[in-house]
Amino acid sequence: MGNQIYSTIRLAAVDLNGQMRGKRVPFSYAEKLGKGTVRLPFSALNVDIRGEDITDSPLVFASGDADGMLKPTSRGPVPMPWLNAPSVLYPMTLHHDDGTPFSGDARHALSAVLNRYAKKGWTVIAATELEFTLVDDSAASIAPPFDPRTGKRLHAGDVVSLDALDAFDDFFTDLYAAAEKMDIPAQAAISESGQGQFEINLAHGEAMKAADDAWLFKTLIRGMARKHGMAATFMAKPFAEDAGNGLHVHFSIIDEKGRNIFDDGGNQGSQLLLNAIAGCLDAMADSTLVFAPHANSYTRLVPGAHAPTGIGWAYENRTAAIRVPGGAPSARRIEHRVAGGDINPYLLLATILGAAITGIEDGHLPPAPLTGNIYEADIPQLPDNWQAAIQAFGESDLMARILPRDLIRNMVLTKRQEIRAITELSADAQTALYLERV
Numbered sequence: 001m002g003n004q005i006y007s008t009i010r011l012a013a014v015d016l017n018g019q020m021r022g023k024r025v026p027f028s029y030a031e032k033l034g035k036g037t038v039r040l041p042f043s044a045l046n047v048d049i050r051g052e053d054i055t056d057s058p059l060v061f062a063s064g065d066a067d068g069m070l071k072p073t074s075r076g077p078v079p080m081p082w083l084n085a086p087s088v089l090y091p092m093t094l095h096h097d098d099g100t101p102f103s104g105d106a107r108h109a110l111s112a113v114l115n116r117y118a119k120k121g122w123t124v125i126a127a128t129e130l131e132f133t134l135v136d137d138s139a140a141s142i143a144p145p146f147d148p149r150t151g152k153r154l155h156a157g158d159v160v161s162l163d164a165l166d167a168f169d170d171f172f173t174d175l176y177a178a179a180e181k182m183d184i185p186a187q188a189a190i191s192e193s194g195q196g197q198f199e200i201n202l203a204h205g206e207a208m209k210a211a212d213d214a215w216l217f218k219t220l221i222r223g224m225a226r227k228h229g230m231a232a233t234f235m236a237k238p239f240a241e242d243a244g245n246g247l248h249v250h251f252s253i254i255d256e257k258g259r260n261i262f263d264d265g266g267n268q269g270s271q272l273l274l275n276a277i278a279g280c281l282d283a284m285a286d287s288t289l290v291f292a293p294h295a296n297s298y299t300r301l302v303p304g305a306h307a308p309t310g311i312g313w314a315y316e317n318r319t320a321a322i323r324v325p326g327g328a329p330s331a332r333r334i335e336h337r338v339a340g341g342d343i344n345p346y347l348l349l350a351t352i353l354g355a356a357i358t359g360i361e362d363g364h365l366p367p368a369p370l371t372g373n374i375y376e377a378d379i380p381q382l383p384d385n386w387q388a389a390i391q392a393f394g395e396s397d398l399m400a401r402i403l404p405r406d407l408i409r410n411m412v413l414t415k416r417q418e419i420r421a422i423t424e425l426s427a428d429a430q431t432a433l434y435l436e437r438v
Contacts, residue, residue: 010080010089011038011070014106014215015045016411017293018344019437022070022092030077033090036097039067045094045104046410049294049437050421054413059104068094068102075212081178082223091212103404106346110211113354113402121256124207124353128214131245131341132221133238134168134196137231137435141428142238144195145230157193157243164191165198171228178220184213193306194243207251207349214247214345222436233435236292236300236340240427244300244307245341249352250325252333262332267315269324269332271365276334277313278366279359280322280352284311284338286396288382289389289415290351291339295422296434298386300340303375308338310379312370319374338382342438347403354402386423390415 006027012020021044032038043059053060070092080087094102101108117124135142136153144154147167158164165172172189179186185203192199200221202213218234225232237244253261253272262273292301300307313322323335336352370377383389393399394412422430 006079006086006088008085008087009077010087011092012089013040013045013070013092013094014344014346015047016104016106016344016347016407016414017049017438018106018215018218018347019049019051020219021045021047033070033072036069036071036095038070038092040070040094041065042068042094042102042104045102045106046414048414048418048421049433052417054410054417057410057413059410068096069099071095073107073212074208078182078216080223081181082220082227089216091216103406104410106344106350106407107211109403109407110208110346110350110353112404113350113357114207116357117253117353122261123254124251125204125254126207126210126249126251126349126353127202127204128210128345129199129201129246129248129250130214130217130221130234131192131197131199131247132218132232132234133194133245134171134198134225134230134232135238135435142231142431142435144239154195157195157197158191159193161191165189168198171224171230174227175221175224178224179217182216182220184217184220186217192243194245195239197243197245204250207353211345211349218345231435234341234438235431235434236294236297236342236438238431240299244305246300246307246337247339247341247343247345247348249336249339249349250333251336251353251356252331260330260332262334263329265329267326267329269329272360273324273332273334274365275360275363276356277322277324277359278364279355279357279362280334280336281311281313281366282359282364283351283355283398283402284321285380285382286392286399287351287355287402288338289393289411290347291343292382292386292389293344293415294342294434294438295386295419296430296438297340297342298384301382301384306375307340308374309382309384310374310377311382312374312377312379313366314370314374317371317374320370321374324369342434351399351402355398358398358401386415386419390419
């Protein structure tokens, strides 16, 4: 970060909803961060989307609301260019006093999954594609933003339009400059089909860094939008009649010799590719809660909304939940297309990659690849409502092979509390709650 002098430090771990939970401290705290003296209640990573304690959680009153130790992650400090005062953020993870990882920390869950790959001598390379929507939230109901050049409100989407990108050139110029300062590999930006909707791809890299990048980039986009007089949201469906926001994950696996284990030299890919696809399909219904964690998520996951609801796969077909892109065999990879933009990146990657390696370990094979419009195919479907997804996630033996049981329990308790509180809110109140939190 060069010779920049920072006035304050933010310390943040990730809660189950992907929110940053932590502290603002003076810069003098930097020397204490690796010593385990900075503490945070375990329950802080298991609050609901409103920031409220989970009333029946064993992490709160039943255990005396105990503290854990915050420790810096391997990411190290990153600047916070969306703030006016020079500030730096240390991503942290939560540990018990004996140094063992707290099992309710989503970053630890991803680390445990990646260790399963490491034991085979494999490294996961991953990338994300993030869709978000710029909005005007100055009134009770959100609206599309104003074109900065004309002052007129946007009235339609404009797919892959350079003009739509250029209209927000100041925002994107500042965003890319800030991403570079934060070591976030932002690549191509495109205008999507929704009003004020855009997608930015992040470069492939090791899976933990890819999760860090997505988590930090979502925060950066929201902060930078505010600096430009707008709000940015990753809500799965900001406008009921408009396009939803997805978050696609691409991944491949590299062995000790640097070879892609999904590559067999041909267009079909290796048997290990098929095993990994089968694992993703096996876990898809039970892990829907991770892909669609909020009430608003299920307004995107409906037939005909250009989001996969059927459990199937295909080669080079964007209507499939699992797509195997074309291109050179050496770049053979899996694209998982189910998740909304409102996810926790660590839980998302832990679940997808955990499912894939479970399929490899079990030697499962998928059904035949599909063709045509898979949105209309007669195939098994994802749970179509929040309650069903919560139940499937909590009762799944397969999820217990992928994620810690304590984390599963905490997630279920969180979502049951949210379903009681949030489904009673009006549409505008739900939007106000979710707008910049998901």
